[in-house]
Amino acid sequence: MADNKSNARNLKVDDGFKLGSFLKSWEMVLIYILIVINLVLIAARPDLYFKSGTLQSIIQSGMDVGPLVLGMALILMLGDIDVSCASVMIFASMCTGLSIDNGLPMGLAVLIGLLGGVFCGAINGFLVAYIGMPAVIVTISSSMLFRGIVEIILNVNSLKNFPEFYVSLSWNNIGGILPVSLVIFLIMGAVYVYILQKSRFGRNLYIIGNNAICGQYSGIDVKKTKLMVFMLMGFMSGVASIFFVGRMGGSVSSSMGTGYEMNAIATCVLGGISTNGGKGKMYGPIIATLIMAFLTYTLGLMDIDANVRKIVTGIVLITAILISNFRDKSDQKKKSLVRAKAAEAK
Amino acid sequence: MLLCLLSQKGVIKVKKEQSFVSKLTGSRNFGLVVVLMIIICVAAVVTPSIFMPNTFIGMIQNNAVYGLLAIAEMLVIITGGIDISIGSILAFVGVVTTRYMSENMQIPSFVWILVALAVGLLCGMLNGLLVGYLRIVPMIATLGTMYIFRGLAFLVSKGQWWMPHQMTESYQLWATRKIAAIPAIVWILIVCFVIFGVFLAFTTYGRRIYAIGTSRESSAVAGIKDSVVIFRSMSLCGMLAGLAGMLYTANYATCVYTIGNSYEMTAIAICVLGGVSITGGRGRMDGVVIAFILMSFITQFISLLPGLSVWSNAIQGAIIIGAVGLNFFTIRQAEKRALKERSELI
Numbered sequence: 104m105a106d107n108k109s110n111a112r113n114l115k116v117d118d119g120f121k122l123g124s125f126l127k128s129w130e131m132v133l134i135y136i137l138i139v140i141n142l143v144l145i146a147a148r149p150d151l152y153f154k155s156g157t158l159q160s161i162i163q164s165g166m167d168v169g170p171l172v173l174g175m176a177l178i179l180m181l182g183d184i185d186v187s188c189a190s191v192m193i194f195a196s197m198c199t200g201l202s203i204d205n206g207l208p209m210g211l212a213v214l215i216g217l218l219g220g221v222f223c224g225a226i227n228g229f230l231v232a233y234i235g236m237p238a239v240i241v242t243i244s245s246s247m248l249f250r251g252i253v254e255i256i257l258n259v260n261s262l263k264n265f266p267e268f269y270v271s272l273s274w275n276n277i278g279g280i281l282p283v284s285l286v287i288f289l290i291m292g293a294v295y296v297y298i299l300q301k302s303r304f305g306r307n308l309y310i311i312g313n314n315a316i317c318g319q320y321s322g323i324d325v326k327k328t329k330l331m332v333f334m335l336m337g338f339m340s341g342v343a344s345i346f347f348v349g350r351m352g353g354s355v356s357s358s359m360g361t362g363y364e365m366n367a368i369a370t371c372v373l374g375g376i377s378t379n380g381g382k383g384k385m386y387g388p389i390i391a392t393l394i395m396a397f398l399t400y401t402l403g404l405m406d407i408d409a410n411v412r413k414i415v416t417g418i419v420l421i422t423a424i425l426i427s428n429f430r431d432k433s434d435q436k437k438k439s440l441v442r443a444k445a446a447e448a449k
Numbered sequence: 450m451l452l453c454l455l456s457q458k459g460v461i462k463v464k465k466e467q468s469f470v471s472k473l474t475g476s477r478n479f480g481l482v483v484v485l486m487i488i489i490c491v492a493a494v495v496t497p498s499i500f501m502p503n504t505f506i507g508m509i510q511n512n513a514v515y516g517l518l519a520i521a522e523m524l525v526i527i528t529g530g531i532d533i534s535i536g537s538i539l540a541f542v543g544v545v546t547t548r549y550m551s552e553n554m555q556i557p558s559f560v561w562i563l564v565a566l567a568v569g570l571l572c573g574m575l576n577g578l579l580v581g582y583l584r585i586v587p588m589i590a591t592l593g594t595m596y597i598f599r600g601l602a603f604l605v606s607k608g609q610w611w612m613p614h615q616m617t618e619s620y621q622l623w624a625t626r627k628i629a630a631i632p633a634i635v636w637i638l639i640v641c642f643v644i645f646g647v648f649l650a651f652t653t654y655g656r657r658i659y660a661i662g663t664s665r666e667s668s669a670v671a672g673i674k675d676s677v678v679i680f681r682s683m684s685l686c687g688m689l690a691g692l693a694g695m696l697y698t699a700n701y702a703t704c705v706y707t708i709g710n711s712y713e714m715t716a717i718a719i720c721v722l723g724g725v726s727i728t729g730g731r732g733r734m735d736g737v738v739i740a741f742i743l744m745s746f747i748t749q750f751i752s753l754l755p756g757l758s759v760w761s762n763a764i765q766g767a768i769i770i771g772a773v774g775l776n777f778f779t780i781r782q783a784e785k786r787a788l789k790e791r792s793e794l795i
């Protein structure tokens with residue numbers, strides 16, 4: 104009886120600490136970082152920061168990676184990785200562009216682009232889930248393959264006919280204040296938060312990421328789930344192609360968008376998603392996307408060259424991982440201490 | 450006990466009774482050699498000029514850098530890690546040696562080889578520190594350093610191009626001097642293949658790399674310090690990438706900070722094609738050598754065909770997916786067969 108009581112009391116104490124641990128959670132740390140970057144920006148260029156349109160253009164500049172980040176988070180959750188998403192993005196935009204060139208109606212062309220993305224994702228997913236090949240190898244070679252196909256079809260030409268709403272999606276603001284791309288990104292983010300944190304499908308991903316065999320034995324169709332996640336990634340690459348083409352002013356060529364996959368992975372990792380799988384929440388990557396946008400823009404304002412910015416991105420990435428690793432370790436120590444104390448009490 | 454011994458003897462007998470043909474088809478490199486043969490046959494019909502000795506040596510010379518990077522990548526992949534920063538290390542080291550060589554032409558050229566090895570080693574040591582001692586996931590740690598080294602390469606070069614007339618002849622001769630009609634860079638590659646092949650197969654330290662890759666925990670129990678082994682193999686990887694960077698600039702006699710972009714992907718592809726398991730613990734140098742020759746053949750073959758140069762990415766991607774898929778399929782079949790044989794014995 105006494106044991107039961109002390110256990111119950113322990114649980115309550117944990118509940119009491121919730122606010123404190125919430126403030127110290129990784130998502131809140133990310134928000135602090137975002138605020139710090141904003142303060143630095145205000146201190147450095149106050150005139151520019153409060154000028155209308157600056158904030159909007161900062162946010163818009165980072166939104167084309169957004170859909171890729173959301174899709175990538177689920178893939179990393181499985182413990183897999185997808186480095187082909189930039190190529191899929193270009194492939195999807197080529198599908199849309201070619202359909203419009205051939206006189207198909209606009210809605211159908213957009214749909215074909217999205218389906219092209221899903222198709223590529225399905226190929227990746229099939230090879231990873233059903234053949235059992237490692238995701239790194241599959242996606243490295245399939246990124247060569249998809250970009251190669253675009254190179255073959257487009258050669259050195261570029262496609263210029265895209266729906267007009269592509270450009271306005273990436274560059275317009277609602278009422279002159281709220282960027283359209285941010286609104287769409289947040290809506291998609293909310294859907295993904297629901298998928299990963301609340302739905303059965305998302306919780307299955309955590310189990311598979313932690314231990315796929317355990318997931319298999321507890322009745323999850325691991326192969327099918329993996330295939331679904333890769334198809335979702337392909338779909339999100341298709342969505343990203345809309346924003347990407349819009350950012351580029353409505354044209355696409357085969358050499359565009361290299362390095363987007365690495366940006367997406369870096370953003371996810373900064374958002375606290377472990378590449379080993381099964382760890383992290385969806386809120387993190389959403390905030391991290393904004394951080395990346397602000398970071399690159401701030402460094403750009405300080406007249407730092409694009410290539411030197413890469414150094415900063417790299418250092419930020421590694422520091423973020425080091426901090427989160429360190430936090431995990433100290434958490435584990437605390438937990439084991441608590442457990443030891445509980446055992447002593449018994 | 451006796452029964453056990455008997456059954457063991459039985460297994461040995463079964464193995465001895467294997468015919469030469471089944472031994473050949475059971476070898477891990479069999480599929481690879483078959484693909485190589487097919488491509489050679491196709492090449493013999495379509496482009497006979499590929500078999501001129503000069504073309505062949507030129508082909509190896511042009512791809513030698515990939516070979517060096519593949520050895521570097523192999524050392525890391527066998528530990529169960531991955532290093533995607535080697536392309537950036539190549540660029541960084543290439544820029545460092547070229548810049549200081551063109552500024553100090555009086556210094557003898559062998560110094561630059563030492564500089565390249567040292568700088569590459571330092572870069573590799575940074576990777577090794579992050580992965581081995583601070584235990585960051587290899588993919589992410591090297592993603593961060595990939596950004597950092599690329600940025601450093603830009604900083605050192607200040608965006609400058611170097612042309613052949615800015616390079617001393619003795620520097621270029623490190624790659625192009627003909628010894629017995631074979632360029633020095635190919636000799637260096639052959640020496641590296643032999644040294645690292647022996648190193649991995651026969652030395653204690655080489656075997657430790659395999660042990661770590663097979664199981665980090667059990668090798669730790671067996672008294673192998675995993676952090677040290679990983680640190681050393683990533684340092685060696687960096688050193689080889691540095692050597693490749695110096696030889697790249699010497700071979701092509703040009704240098705700019707963007708060289709070696711996404712070379713790491715080709716290196717990984719060669720490794721995996723050569724039977725190095727991406728999950729670690731498996732892979733031999735002979736497979737990598739065959740895969741390297743196969744890869745060079747493919748690129749050379751495509752470049753000899755008129756109007757096909759845009760196809761190179763797609764064809765390479767498709768071949769890698771096909772070869773690795775076949776490899777995984779045969780491994781699975783072999784495992785199934787082994788399981789069956791075992792159950793029959795029981």
